[in-house]
Amino acid sequence: MGLTVLSVLSLFLLNITLCCGEAQDAELSLKPNVSHLFAGESVTFICDMREGNATDWLYKFNWNDQEMVHFTKSSSYSLYLTAELSGNYQCIGHRNGLTDFTKRSNNLTLSISALRPTATITADKTTIPVGGSVTLTCSVQGSAGWTFDWFRQIPDSREVVIDTNTLQNFVSVSDEGIYRCRGRRGNPVFFTNLSKVYHIQKTLSNRAFVTLQQNWTQIFSGEMITIKCEIQGGENTEWQYEWRTTSSKTPPTHSEYNISSASFSYNGQYWCKGRRDLFFSTAWSDAFTLKVSNKPRPTITADRRTIPAGGNATLSCSVGSYNEWKYFWFRRASVFSEIQVIRNEEPDQMITVTQGGIYYCKGGRGNPVFFTEDSDPITIEKRVSNKAVVSLEPSWPLIFSGEKITVRCQISLGGSTEWEYEWSKPDSSTGLPNDASINLNASVINSGSYRCMGKNKQEFYSVTEWSDVITLTVSGNRPKSSISADNRVLPEGDTVTLTCSVTPSTPGWSYYWYRGKKTSEPLTMAEVVLHSDGQIGVSQEGDYWCRGGRGNPVYYTDYSDVISIKQTVRNRPAVTLHPNWPEVYSGETITLKCEIPGEDTEWDYEWATSSSHQPPNQNEYKINSVSTSHRGHYWCKGRMRSAQQNSTMWSASFQLKIDYEPRPVLTVSPSWLSPGASVTLNCEVEHPSAGWSF
Ligand SMILES: *[C@@H]1O[C@H](CO)[C@@H](O)[C@H](O)[C@H]1NC(C)=O
Ligand SMILES: *[C@@H]1O[C@H](CO)[C@@H](O)[C@H](O)[C@H]1NC(C)=O
Ligand SMILES: *[C@@H]1O[C@H](CO)[C@@H](O)[C@H](O)[C@H]1NC(C)=O
Numbered sequence: 001m002g003l004t005v006l007s008v009l010s011l012f013l014l015n016i017t018l019c020c021g022e023a024q025d026a027e028l029s030l031k032p033n034v035s036h037l038f039a040g041e042s043v044t045f046i047c048d049m050r051e052g053n054a055t056d057w058l059y060k061f062n063w064n065d066q067e068m069v070h071f072t073k074s075s076s077y078s079l080y081l082t083a084e085l086s087g088n089y090q091c092i093g094h095r096n097g098l099t100d101f102t103k104r105s106n107n108l109t110l111s112i113s114a115l116r117p118t119a120t121i122t123a124d125k126t127t128i129p130v131g132g133s134v135t136l137t138c139s140v141q142g143s144a145g146w147t148f149d150w151f152r153q154i155p156d157s158r159e160v161v162i163d164t165n166t167l168q169n170f171v172s173v174s175d176e177g178i179y180r181c182r183g184r185r186g187n188p189v190f191f192t193n194l195s196k197v198y199h200i201q202k203t204l205s206n207r208a209f210v211t212l213q214q215n216w217t218q219i220f221s222g223e224m225i226t227i228k229c230e231i232q233g234g235e236n237t238e239w240q241y242e243w244r245t246t247s248s249k250t251p252p253t254h255s256e257y258n259i260s261s262a263s264f265s266y267n268g269q270y271w272c273k274g275r276r277d278l279f280f281s282t283a284w285s286d287a288f289t290l291k292v293s294n295k296p297r298p299t300i301t302a303d304r305r306t307i308p309a310g311g312n313a314t315l316s317c318s319v320g321s322y323n324e325w326k327y328f329w330f331r332r333a334s335v336f337s338e339i340q341v342i343r344n345e346e347p348d349q350m351i352t353v354t355q356g357g358i359y360y361c362k363g364g365r366g367n368p369v370f371f372t373e374d375s376d377p378i379t380i381e382k383r384v385s386n387k388a389v390v391s392l393e394p395s396w397p398l399i400f401s402g403e404k405i406t407v408r409c410q411i412s413l414g415g416s417t418e419w420e421y422e423w424s425k426p427d428s429s430t431g432l433p434n435d436a437s438i439n440l441n442a443s444v445i446n447s448g449s450y451r452c453m454g455k456n457k458q459e460f461y462s463v464t465e466w467s468d469v470i471t472l473t474v475s476g477n478r479p480k481s482s483i484s485a486d487n488r489v490l491p492e493g494d495t496v497t498l499t500c501s502v503t504p505s506t507p508g509w510s511y512y513w514y515r516g517k518k519t520s521e522p523l524t525m526a527e528v529v530l531h532s533d534g535q536i537g538v539s540q541e542g543d544y545w546c547r548g549g550r551g552n553p554v555y556y557t558d559y560s561d562v563i564s565i566k567q568t569v570r571n572r573p574a575v576t577l578h579p580n581w582p583e584v585y586s587g588e589t590i591t592l593k594c595e596i597p598g599e600d601t602e603w604d605y606e607w608a609t610s611s612s613h614q615p616p617n618q619n620e621y622k623i624n625s626v627s628t629s630h631r632g633h634y635w636c637k638g639r640m641r642s643a644q645q646n647s648t649m650w651s652a653s654f655q656l657k658i659d660y661e662p663r664p665v666l667t668v669s670p671s672w673l674s675p676g677a678s679v680t681l682n683c684e685v686e687h688p689s690a691g692w693s694f
């Protein structure tokens with residue numbers, strides 16, 4: 001508000017005339033008291049000179065310094081607004097009676113919009129909760145001074161005014177419907193355009209639930225599932241379903257959301273509600289969280305890995321701890337065999353098996369069946385009652401490095417079963433696996449325990465027990481042979497016994513004998529007298545060796561040391577008969593002599609006989625008239641007279657045979673005599689050469 005020079009002057013004058021009266025600025029005000037106005041409104045300017053009696057003044061109204069109303073007695077002026085009438089308004093008072101005293105009011109600036117405004121309706125929420133209400137608010141953009149009218153419409157009915165001319169710009173409603181409002185002010189009343197309609201719904205008391213039709217604790221990628229919206233107590237209503245989700249998917253407007261193959265993109269929260277009509281719906285359900293996991297792999301376990309003969313094993317397959325799955329079981333007899341289905345849709349997690357093999361399982365559920373991954377395989381062995389026995393061929397307790405040995409596995413009661421063999425042995429580098437026997441060129445590293453088991457070639461996991469252990473002991477030292485003789489001197493006509501032995505002492509040896517040279521061919525049994533294993537008699541002097549050998553091919557010990565056998569000539573007596581007749585007849589006189597060859601030695605003589613006559617201790621035994629009682633064997637030996645401990649050996653035996661007196665035989669030839677012819681008489685005794693006289 002600016003003070004004009006004139007006003008200042010007036011005040012000054014008034015101060016003089018009125019003395020101490022309160023001279024104030026003239027005031028132009030507007031009814032309604034707003035500055036933002038609209039074409040079509042009616043306003044009233046009121047001019048107040050704030051000095052003296054209002055009736056003392058004449059009033060003039062200016063619009064943008066142009067006179068609109070010339071001086072009148074009326075202090076107010078009503079105007080119907082148009083957009084062009086924006087601008088500054090001022091009133092000027094002229095005091096009657098006094099000298100040309102005028103007073104100017106403040107300038108009042110009006111801005112007038114050409115367009116009628118539109119009310120705006122808002123609400124704190126769009127849906128009336130059960131038992132609650134919604135607050136609607138009406139406003140006119142950028143201006144004040146309004147009162148409000150409220151309207152509600154329900155379907156198939158006309159719009160009704162529910163409140164009018166309220167000073168408050170809000171109402172609280174608890175009924176559904178289409179609401180709108182408008183503002184009003186001034187006199188005559190100016191209405192804003194009606195607001196847009198506002199749709200207020202009402203929540204039904206039925207509760208909605210999002211559920212999973214399958215009622216499973218966990219959902220896996222690839223499964224077919226159905227998410228359902230269920231409305232409690234809503235069975236007789238035809239609902240429309242609405243869904244909200246944090247996933248990237250858009251569920252259909254059905255109660256069922258069929259997902260043919262779950263995946264991570266379905267992960268999220270889901271809400272639903274049912275709508276009965278435009279105005280009535282349930283509240284949103286609680287959130288249902290869908291979490292899709294990776295396709296699971298079941299865990300397979302077994303109470304034992306080896307089925308005892310005649311027994312069984314219990315296998316268990318587990319996807320989760322809930323009974324949601326059925327189990328499918330598979331078996332292969334071996335890694336090369338075909339897969340057999342052994343159980344389909346088994347509701348129990350556990351099965352009992354009696355066969356060996358490679359087993360695995362998977363879980364399945366739903367329709368069509370959704371399968372988990374295959375479990376890891378588990379290998380179950382079955383013990384068969386066949387017995388494996390391991391043996392050594394040859395089975396000597398001590399083997400020497402370089403010998404050829406076969407370790408053999410034999411399986412009893414095998415029938416026509418074909419077996420594969422598994423070995424446990426000290427040196428893994430030798431022998432092919434799976435063979436029934438291992439051929440060894442023995443060396444120290446082969447020493448140790450051997451055992452074997454059989455695996456059925458058709459039913460690969462049908463296996464025998466391990467055999468008992470057999471221990472192979474291989475010595476790295478070559479065995480030694482030693483030779484000995486019972487006599488180093490070979491008596492004439494006699495034999496010496498040679499003995500060969502091998503150390504360390506082990507069985508299985510044959511002995512090889514050599515004479516003259518080690519490298520010569522071994523002696524044959526025709527050349528020696530075999531006494532027993534490792535003992536022979538030899539009757540020839542010479543250097544002898546022996547060695548042992550065994551196995552095939554033969555493994556030889558080292559040669560023994562040499563042993564030399566010398567032949568000595570020793571005196572051997574002989575019993576002789578004198579005269580030396582082939583037949584002796586009883587009654588004849590004979591002499592038995594003990595003859596000791598060799599140098600002149602004085603002997604004492606001893607006799608032995610099987611007859612009943614003991615000859616005297618002399619070199620001759622003269623019998624004047626032999627009889628059959630002298631029949632028998634006679635032996636003699638000599639003892640040195642000078643060294644009684646030295647004696648000859650016994651003579652060979654001499655058999656004395658005594659015959660009865662012989663009968664001569666007379667023969668005549670020719671036997672038919674003619675007179676004058678000579679005749680030959682022949683007298684014969686047995687053994688004609690024996691010196692008979694006739
Ligand atoms: C009111 O406005 C008019 C023209 O717009 C101007 O001439 C006059 O000085 C103003 N008066 C005051 C008190 O501001
Ligand atoms: C008009 O409104 C203003 C502020 O809006 C206020 O200061 C003034 O007193 C009001 N005048 C009347 C006559 O109500
Ligand atoms: C103002 O003047 C009128 C008549 O002109 C009179 O009726 C009224 O009483 C006066 N008021 C005052 C306060 O003087």
Ligand SMILES: *[C@@H]1O[C@H](CO)[C@@H](O)[C@H](O)[C@H]1NC(C)=O
Nearest residue numbers: 115116117118119192193194
């Ligand atoms: C208000 O309503 C009138 C008709 O009554 C219309 O011509 C005008 O465009 C409306 N104003 C607005 C801002 O919508």
Ligand SMILES: *[C@@H]1O[C@H](CO)[C@@H](O)[C@H](O)[C@H]1NC(C)=O
Nearest residue numbers: 213214215216217322323324
């Ligand atoms: C769903 O499963 C839970 C537990 O697994 C069980 O308590 C409930 O009864 C099941 N509901 C239906 C409808 O099968």
Ligand SMILES: *[C@@H]1O[C@H](CO)[C@@H](O)[C@H](O)[C@H]1NC(C)=O
Nearest residue numbers: 226252254255256257258259
């Ligand atoms: C969902 O699947 C079920 C059975 O598979 C079928 O009956 C139903 O119509 C399907 N719903 C929709 C919305 O496709």
Ligand SMILES: *[C@@H]1O[C@H](CO)[C@@H](O)[C@H](O)[C@H]1NC(C)=O
Nearest residue numbers: 310311312313314352353354
């Ligand atoms: C499995 O073996 C056990 C003894 O170990 C026996 O009690 C059980 O009956 C067997 N089960 C089957 C199915 O053969």
Ligand SMILES: *[C@@H]1O[C@H](CO)[C@@H](O)[C@H](O)[C@H]1NC(C)=O
Nearest residue numbers: 401402403440441442443444
């Ligand atoms: C057996 O082993 C010995 C050494 O231990 C070796 O000299 C010989 O050649 C081998 N024989 C065979 C047939 O492998």
Ligand SMILES: *[C@@H]1O[C@H](CO)[C@@H](O)[C@H](O)[C@H]1NC(C)=O
Nearest residue numbers: 601640642643644645646647
């Ligand atoms: C008697 O025999 C021994 C050995 O048997 C021999 O050494 C010794 O020379 C012999 N005596 C005589 C007198 O021949």
